[in-house]
Amino acid sequence: MPSSDDQSLASLLTAEQRRDLATLIATTTVQMRTSITRGFESQNLTAGQKTTQSLESSGQDVPKEQPAVSENASSSDHSNLSSTEFYKLQSAALAFFDTWRDKVIHRVKEVLESESQSSKSKDPAHAQEVANAAAEEGPPSIPSEKAATDALLAVYPPISTPLSHLSYGERLTILNAILLLLLSLESYTAHSRTLLLRLSSSLHIPAARLTQMEKDIAVGLLTAASQMDASSSTSAAQQANATARKWKVGLASVAGAALIGITGGLAAPLVAAGVGGLMGGLGLGATAAAGYLGALAGSGVLVGSLFGAYGGRMTGKMMDEYAREVEDFAFLPLNDEQHNHAHLVEQARHKLEALNKEAEKQKEKEKRRLRVTIGISGWLTTKSEVLTPWHVLGDGGEPFALRWELEALLALGHAIQGAVESYAWSYIKVELLKRTVLAGLMAATWPLHFLKFSKVLDNPFSIAKSRADKAGAILADALIHKAQGERPVSLVGYSLGARVIYSCLKTLAERKAFGLIDSVVVMGAPMPSDVGDWKMIRSVVMGRLVNVYSEKDYILGFLYRTSSIQFGVAGLQAVEGAQGVENVDVSESVTGHLRYRYMVGQLLREVGWADLDDTAIAAEEHALRKVKEEEQKIEDEAKKKGEGQDGGKRDEQQAEEDVQRLEERLAAKMKLGDEAESDGKGETAQQGPA
Structure with a gap:
């Protein structure tokens, strides 16, 4: 059985389940891209035309002479974008999304493949521990939480996945691991947040539970960062190397050895400060949590940047x-x-x-x-x-x-x-x-x-x-x-x-x-x-x-x-x-x-x-x-x-x-x-x- 420090997706999921996870993430990002594309689809009627049409159909009086609205009508309210400008806007939106998606897929694939190649494999005893760590939650009883969960399922219909049949504790651990992997990209974009909400829907996890995860990780990261009170020379070195280190977090293995090499040994304060402990409560060990976070785990500079210099x-x-x-x-x-x-x-x-x-x-x-x-x-x-x-x-x-x-x-x-x-x-x-x-x-x-x-x-x-x-x-x-x-x-x-x-x-x-x-x-x-x-x-x-x-x-x-x-x-x-x-x-x-x-x-x-x-x-x-x-x-x-x-x-x-x-x-x-x-x-x- 793996030690508490070694607990990871590898000890929780079989190789087939890890492939299911990769498939779920890929399918979800395809849906996200489709929603962006649909946002630019042409419509037959403008809102103004539909307004007039709805008044006519209801039998209400409409002025006989309406202002003519041309495609190039100028107004302080009107966007007045030409079709060419709309095309450029769509291309830019999709280009940004594709860049983000490539980083996410690469990061997830990197971790899952490294775990599949490791000597670790799913441990039934550990999986049972994780399953028992969080009892299956019933439907939310607080009005706001219930409304939020209903809205989540309506806006982001669940994608069918075998992972939804895992225990509630196991599904929580998966979502938590993905959140850490997204943070390892050194930014938490709106795209990352939407991906997690969609995954929550497919894994049947209430929106309020994801919110609690975010709060726990924020506290853990900032508590850890406050422990990283290195000398001024070390801090300066971190700042100088921050740009060069960006997007190289994939070098951090689940074992954490490469991570410590990248950050000059600064991962230890984070683990000691309790991020690993927080994650351990949901099935992840300290070393695995640090590995999933990548360079973010050991750099107070990067943590500060994430939170806008601590707010x-x-x-x-x-x-x-x-x-x-x-x-x-x-x-x-x-x-x-x-x-x-x-x-x-x-x-x-x-x-x-x-x-x-x-x-x-x-x-x-x-x-x-x-x-x-x-x-x-x-x-x-x-x-x-x-x-x-x-x-x-x-x-x-x-x-x-x-x-x-x-x-x-x-x-x-x-x-x-x-x-x-x-x-x-x-x-x-x-x-x-x-x-x-x-x-x-x-x-x-x-x-x-x-x-x-x-x-x-x-x-x-x-x-x-x-x-x-x-x-x-x-x-x-x-x-x-x-x-x-x-x-x-x-x-x-x-x-x-x-x-x-x-x-x-x-x-x-x-x-x-x-x-x-x-x-x-x-x-x-x-x-x-x-x-x-x-x-x-x-x-x-x-x-x-x-x-x-x-x-x-x-x-x-x-x-x-x-x-x-x-x-x-x-x-x-x-x-x-x-x-x-x-x-x-x-x-x-x-x-x-x-x-x-x-x-x-x-x-x-x-x-x-x-x-x-x-x-x-x-x-x-x-x-x-x-x-x-x-x-x-x-x-x-x-x-x-x-x-x-x-x-x-x-x-x-x-x-x-x-x-x-x-x-x-x-x-x-x-x-x-x-x-x-x-x-x-x-x-x-x-x-x-x-």
Whole structure:
């Protein structure tokens, strides 16, 4: 029987099973490549044409004269890529994928063949130990985990493989070994993450279990790296040799001897620090784990590069440079304190400097993860809303909130909230419910008395929308320059936060930056639903791309009414004709644009997001109930006030009075900043109706 240090895939799998594993990985990568190719397939109808067609089929009024949309139509919203440019984008995406796939196949083949040629063979006793190490798990009982597992199977249907009949513990060990092999490529790309999710589906392993593996390995790697406190000369030598050593990790055998030769003996601290122990709990020995990790196992420099210098690049001086381009551009970590505020970040930094630096460094490293998730708010009524909606994000991926253009978002948030709290809005909402938003947009039949609100809504929306586009381009640049390290990034945003994501993905596509983005969810997005745009942004998203929309989002419809309606509005309708784009209609639950801020966790759970904090979601649901109660009070008062009125001129007069009051209120708020909202009234305002 092999010693605990020698436990590996060779002692777990027979030669035939190792061939099955190689076949499964090859088949999975073929499917991944096919999905990329399908993302560029031509469609017969544009989203705008499908929008018009759907209105006609439903019997709704459509304007007789629609703007002509040519293939070369210019718009700030439209991707405007020629067929030649699309071909170049497709070729670049496939070339990147093929390079990544070749490295993966080579690395896996190298290890499996070296094990087949070794004297080791599957040991029945050891295989039984592994099988007993992790009892067969039943279906997830936590709502978010169950939804994530269901989504995993739906998005990535399992591939039939004999390996699925192995014990749960054996399947976990296989997945864990592949994760280590992927990390040995010295980067954890979005492609690698998607491969693991697809393998999890085929091996019938819940998404939450893969997330836990990632967390364990991140902690193990960083704990090991902290032990690698070599002399300055040794560190310098590591840095000088890092480039030459890249992609040569295949020289590391499972026995670990070659690995120690490559890293100058630095593998020993890693093994001693406990990575091997973590892996051993899932059937892999310390030596095998180190061998699978390759050069990464023995180099603090490479580990630091993987995590973006232990996470410091996302919050350090690098971000200060970007803040010069867009006001308040910063990544705020969400795993420090669950109820911290954006304006306390600077104070926290000063406080941290007074603490024990070594202890603080270790604490910071424990928060690092193999993935990064960034939440982006789209309007604000208080500065704390930069962070608050994103506390629902779990810690399987390292969670951040993006702070950008606070003043512009506060101006927009106050304007929207003031409009929907007005008596005029509550009264005419009944009239709007008689039609779909899209029909109202296309036919330009907004109630005249509501059009008066354009005085206070259009300008802040236009300013914030323009700055969202700029912030998105800067976000893309930060990711291209590896602010996050060599880790994949997932993006979630609502309202203009979704617009930031749209701009970011377009920029990444234009710069042909692949492998950076894992999954994306946009909610209530003020962005076009044109198929060309979505094919373009889909090319840089390797995982899921989800469009959450509501046909009852009247505020978004009103704000977007002067934009390029012929290309459709993603936040109001499904995106048609774009392969690999998931559409989720939440019209029944999201009855207004302000709802998204209070429903981020619930909606992410509905789409099957794999990493959520259910406790935070419960708190979110409690806040939403208060919002609904406040909304009902305002609507009841508006209804009572409207009884006996003759409508028409009275409605216009009421709207004019509301607009005047709103203008005065906004002027006062923007003059005083956020000071008035620190008292109880501020909390009430933030929970206004949607």
